[in-house]
Amino acid sequence: MDDFPIERRCAPKVCRVGNDWHMSPVHPQVSLRPYHESEFARACAIREITIPEKIERFRDRFMLSGQWFDHYLHLAIEADGELVGDMQLRHCNFTMPDGALEMGLELGHEFRGKGIGTGALEAVAQYAFAQGHHRVEGSTANENIGMKRAFEKAGWKFEGILHDLFVEDGKPADYYSYAITKFDR
Secondary structure (H helix, E strand, C coil), X not given: CCXXXXXXXXXEEEEEECCEEEEEECCCCEEEECCCHHHHHHHHHHHCCCCHHHHHHHHHHHHCCCCCECCEEEEEEEECXXXXXXXXXXXXXXXXXXXXXXXXXXXXXXXXXXXXXXXXXXXXXXXXXXXXXXXXXXEEXXXXXXXXXXXXXXXXXXXXXXXXXXXXXXXXXXXXXXXXXXXXX
């Protein structure tokens, strides 16, 4: 069984105020772990799942959180002891080479812009590499500036633009692709 939780403890940021030196965390302590059964409603809210069919489809994956199911692994993102987001890892044996994973990350709106996404990206890379994988990739919408910054701060490399990857409300949407490998470190 996989080891959990995977934590990313950030180094403190040291700054000088007058003649005194102060240390403050760069971002909260972020960890990945399996969900608790009692967190289902909160996980649906974080993922903004409201359609009954989608809720039931997610329930199957949620109930097996921490285990691979139908090429998905779902994990809770926790910051300072609170459930703040959802991490998905994907590996389709038919379309992806061995050792490569795709990831998706969703944070509750109130937790964005606080360094949690950066910590989660660092934690998922640490987890993947510890499990023997060599590459993790992810993407974000062109207009999601915060997520693009999180990828860069976490050491992920920009790989290119996925033109018209999704059609949202009848309009094509470009996504920016990022990846990190165990060889980057």
